[in-house]
Amino acid sequence: MSSRSMAEESDPHAPPRLAVDAVSRRYGPALALDRVSLALGAGEILAVLGDSGCGKSTLLRLVSGLDEPDAGEIRVDGRLVAGRGRSVPPEARGIGLMFQDYALFPHLTVLANVRFGLKRLGRDASRRVALERLGEVGLAERAESYPATLSGGEAQRVALARALAPRPRVLLLDEPFSNLDAGTRERVRADTVRVLRQAGASAILVTHDAAEAVEVADRIALMRAGRLIQCGTAEALYRAPASPAAARALGEVIEIPGLAAEGLVETPLGSLPRPAAIADGAVRVCLRPEAIRVGPAGEGRPSRVLRRAFAGPALRLDLAVDGLDAPLRLNLPPDTPAADLVGVGLVAERVLVFADRSEAD
Numbered sequence: 206m207s208s209r210s211m212a213e214e215s216d217p218h219a220p221p222r223l224a225v226d227a228v229s230r231r232y233g234p235a236l237a238l239d240r241v242s243l244a245l246g247a248g249e250i251l252a253v254l255g256d257s258g259c260g261k262s263t264l265l266r267l268v269s270g271l272d273e274p275d276a277g278e279i280r281v282d283g284r285l286v287a288g289r290g291r292s293v294p295p296e297a298r299g300i301g302l303m304f305q306d307y308a309l310f311p312h313l314t315v316l317a318n319v320r321f322g323l324k325r326l327g328r329d330a331s332r333r334v335a336l337e338r339l340g341e342v343g344l345a346e347r348a349e350s351y352p353a354t355l356s357g358g359e360a361q362r363v364a365l366a367r368a369l370a371p372r373p374r375v376l377l378l379d380e381p382f383s384n385l386d387a388g389t390r391e392r393v394r395a396d397t398v399r400v401l402r403q404a405g406a407s408a409i410l411v412t413h414d415a416a417e418a419v420e421v422a423d424r425i426a427l428m429r430a431g432r433l434i435q436c437g438t439a440e441a442l443y444r445a446p447a448s449p450a451a452a453r454a455l456g457e458v459i460e461i462p463g464l465a466a467e468g469l470v471e472t473p474l475g476s477l478p479r480p481a482a483i484a485d486g487a488v489r490v491c492l493r494p495e496a497i498r499v500g501p502a503g504e505g506r507p508s509r510v511l512r513r514a515f516a517g518p519a520l521r522l523d524l525a526v527d528g529l530d531a532p533l534r535l536n537l538p539p540d541t542p543a544a545d546l547v548g549v550g551l552v553a554e555r556v557l558v559f560a561d562r563s564e565a566d
């Protein structure tokens with residue numbers, strides 16, 4: 206670690222490594238990014254999570270300097286790199302990039318690939334640093350190999366060594382594991398996080414896989430239709446999502462209607478105290494599996510079992526509940542007693558209640 210970054214790490218008043226402030230980008234009629242703001246701290250790994258087309262790659266392109274925002278500002282270590290008519294070229298931003306296809310040069314050895322970003326260092330120093338970086342990802346002995354001879358996981362580690370070689374202030378990773386098969390993916394993911402942590406790198410990782418975001422990141426920025434809808438730790442997003450869309454992003458949610466009145470929220474599965482922030486009127490009630498209690502008929506709302514199916518570690522029950530248009534589909538422990546009628550209730554403190562706004566939320 207350089208003396209500059211050590212001093213900065215210990216300074217609580219240092220500007221964030223990366224600050225994105227109200228950045229927008231329009232492509233013709235499409236608003237790909239709509240006033241997105243976020244900050245990345247030193248040594249932090251932030252996952253940007255969202256469905257296809259929500260603007261994740263656009264955000265990375267703007268941060269890296271491959272594209273320019275229409276509005277807003279981007280700063281690296283407090284230095285304006287985009288916005289207010291300024292556009293610092295990609296190579297002068299201190300931003301590293303790693304794409305899903307790794308883009309290793311096939312005609313260059315592993316060592317030459319890693320040296321590629323170190324040209325400014327000169328011959329001997331770049332060789333020494335590149336070997337050091339390869340050592341960090343456990344591939345020093347493959348220095349003279351060509352990319353075609355590497356496994357997918359090894360190629361990914363070489364790409365990581367190359368991206369980290371110049372010690373970028375921020376590393377951007379765009380769906381870095383999506384080309385790996387499921388078995389390899391988890392191992393490579395763990396290796397990548399270990400290398401990033403060892404290097405003290407600040408990184409943004411783009412993914413559409415919630416489990417990956419939860420596992421890899423310190424914080425998750427949830428994006429939807431060009432907007433950042435919530436940013437926080439996985440736990441905060443899971444426990445206190447800001448909207449039904451945010452709730453759905455981090456796990457299975459069943460949504461049912463509700464009506465808030467006289468201090469209560471009334472739902473087809475029972476009533477619960479009205480949260481203070483919720484006004485009287487129609488509300489949206491989101492239920493994670495742990496918010497629903499299933500017991501014998503007589504406890505809670507009586508519900509008819511429409512279908513009972515064995516589904517590996519779970520028992521799948523489809524229940525008809527008065528007041529719900531569609532069957533309630535639940536996964537229960539496999540030893541749940543068979544019955545034609547069950548009672549369904551709510552675990553009030555686990556229920557998520559939202560004001561009734563448009564589907565965009």
Ligand SMILES: Nc1ncnc2c1ncn2[C@@H]1O[C@H](COP(=O)(O)OP(=O)(O)OP(=O)(O)O)[C@@H](O)[C@H]1O
Nearest residue numbers: 232235237255256257258259260261262263264413
């Ligand atoms: N160069 C471009 N020209 C026109 N439209 C674009 C361009 N780049 C992106 N878009 C549009 O902007 C929106 C956001 O695209 P972006 O690639 O950032 O999404 P994404 O979240 O990265 O999606 P994916 O996960 O599929 O890569 C999309 O509607 C896309 O069609």
